[in-house]
Amino acid sequence: MVPILLEGLKRLEYRGYDSAGVAILNGTLQRVRSTGRVAELERLVQQQALSGAIGIAHTRWATHGVPSEANAHPHVSGGVSVVHNGIIENHEAMRRKLRKQGYEFVSDTDTEVIAHLVHANLASCGNLFEAVRRAMGELVGAYAIAVVCEGDHSRLVIARHGAPLLIGLGDGENFIASDASALVQVTQKMVYLEDGDCADITLERVRVVDAKGGMVERPVQVSQLSAAAVELGQYRHYMQKEIFEQPMAVANTLELVTGAGTVLPQLFGTDAEGVLHGASSVLVLACGTSYHAGMVARYWMEGIAGIPCNVEIASEYRYRISVPDPKALVIAISQSGETADTLAALEHAKKLGHEHCLAICNVPESALVRATDLRFLTRAGPEIGVASTKAFTTQLAALALLTTVMAKLRGRLTPEREAALLQALRHLPSALSTVLHLEPQIRMWAEKFAQCQHALFLGRGIHWPIAMEGALKLKEISYIHAEAYASGELKHGPLALVDRQMPVVAIAPNDVLLEKLKSNLQEVRARGGELHVLADQDTKIIHGEGMHVIRMPDHAGMLSPILHTIPLQLLAYHAALERGNDVDKPRNLAKSVTVE
Ligand code: G6P
DSSP, X not given: OHHHHHHHHHHHGGGOOSXXXXXXXXXXXXXEEEESOHHHHHHHHHHTTOOOSEEEXXXXXXSSSOSSTTTSSOEEETTEEEEEEEEXXXXXXXXXXXXXXXXXXXXXOSHHHHHHHHHHHHHHHOOHHHHHHHXXXXXXXXXXXXXXXXXXXXXXXXXXXXXXXXXXXXXXXXXXXXXXXXXXXXXXXXXXXXXXXXXXXXXXXXXXXXXXXXXXXXXEEEOOOOGGGGSOTTOSOHHHHHHHTHHHHHHHHTHHHHTOSSOOGGGGOTTHHHHHHHOSEEEEEEOHHHHHHHHHHHHXXXXXXXXXXXXXEHHHHXXXXXXXXXXXXXXXXXXXXXXXXXXXXHHHHHHTTOOEEEEEESOTTSHHHHTOSEEEEOOOOOOOSSSOOHHHHHHHXXXXXXXXXXXXXXXXXXXXXXXXXXXXXXXXXXXXXXXXXXXXXXXXXXXXXXXXXXEEEEEOGGGHHHHXXXXXXXXXXXXXXXXXXXXXXXXXXXXXXXXXXXXXXXXXXXXXXXXXXXXXXXXXXXXTOOEEEEEOTTSOOOOBTTEEEEEOXXXXXXXXXXXXXXXXXXXXXXXHHHTTXXXXXXXXXXXXXXXX
8 A cells, every 4th residue: 555655646746745744554553754755755664664554645735834744744633644635724713622622733734633623523423434524514624635543444534625536446445636647556437526525435435425414426437547648758857748748738639620620619518609609708717827828818809709808817806806797708727627716716706696607627527627617628638847838838729719719609700710710720739849949049048047036028919928927937947036027018117127137038929019029129138138039930130249039930820829938938947957946846836726
């Protein structure tokens, strides 16, 4: 069991890597924890020759309490041991209550509350499953928990409320995890729990009880995820692998239209035609890189489909007093489909009366996909690197399709224009491959960037969000302070920062804003700023003193933002490598943020 647990942790390490721990029942409860990476935990586990048939393990992304061994999971109370994803919001009140009952706390985590609470319940009811069920009644917040207990070597009890949790069915053995990628090493048969579910798991059987206390059968799904899809293969880093997988990932996402002569609304769900036709406007909700995809979509939706479009950061929208338009189509964009803020924003929109929601998501079984009536699954494959790359470009491909459908439904697309857009989409994977060949030139830029403390990214129009994405990539993994501005804003403040020490990246597509952008570039040059320009063919932006130009292919029209993303990803990747950073696991971040 221990090797399976450690392998599962390695596969999920990208989701949190502040500390790791494992607890095994083998006569008594044995626990090993360490700060740092799973490899370190593995060394300790081998040193202590840990073994047993039942156990739990965890990698942490710190919320309550610094990354330390004392705060690492599993947490224990007497013989009870718990791992937990999520946040217990009433942990302070629970702490006070449990202290009065004589419990002592040895960590700063909210999770320790769960261990003591289950222990207290177990003392009064004598049954681990019942003890966890009772705890669920008292815990407020989001959680996926797994509990074992020294007095009962036959079972594992798990519970879910607002954080992903699934069971992997084996032969005479069963497994649980927060993500299918941890389990494909042992089984493809998965059972996804619903919110409020509590499950009793033994070697032979699985019993699930829902929020109301009734026994339920959750469907068994056969995961399509292959073990190879989550392996590094020939690459040094997952981010590198995922950048270079983009032509294939985008081709997979667009597969349903590559052979078609037209784009059908049904790509987004069986009822999509009526819903999309009836939408009065669009409201996009997302976080991080997915938010940037939404920002690009806004230009497409308004510019091509002629439909009003608002894009909101999910964590802002959920708490902002807004004026809802119930006929607006809500589009939630999320790679993981588990981002707590995006899920909460979607629920908020529903409460405000929004009638229809569409998920654009990369994970078929995710909470987001289950929460919307319309959906489009990007087919990027598992994304492991914390900095999102192929998830972003496939989201853009999906949004380009959606724009085409919306434009058609609104009578804004002639058959000729539709055919041209489809042709451009079909060509996109090969255009992406061409841009990837620019890597050696980008690496030379990256060597210089790695020496700098700050960088500025400029773009206009639909390429402004691409500048934002480029700046986000750079800061996420190289830790270089990077900011993005709409170039027209330069003179209203950021120009004051420009000097020889701060490289400026400019995205220069050959579009209607090119001459305006060129003026902005002159403003930078006149102040001694070093420009690094990604210029389409025929832009007549010439390499020279303080002006470094990488020539992009011909202007790709509507799809240009997708192509201009690639060099920015490569720039961040190589700058981070130059600085010796852990590209796939940047400090302080996590891949899937299932807490608020
Ligand atoms: C985290 C990740 C980002 C991602 C964001 C939104 O911050 O590190 O790469 O863009 O979450 O994630 P989602 O899964 O909702 O797209």
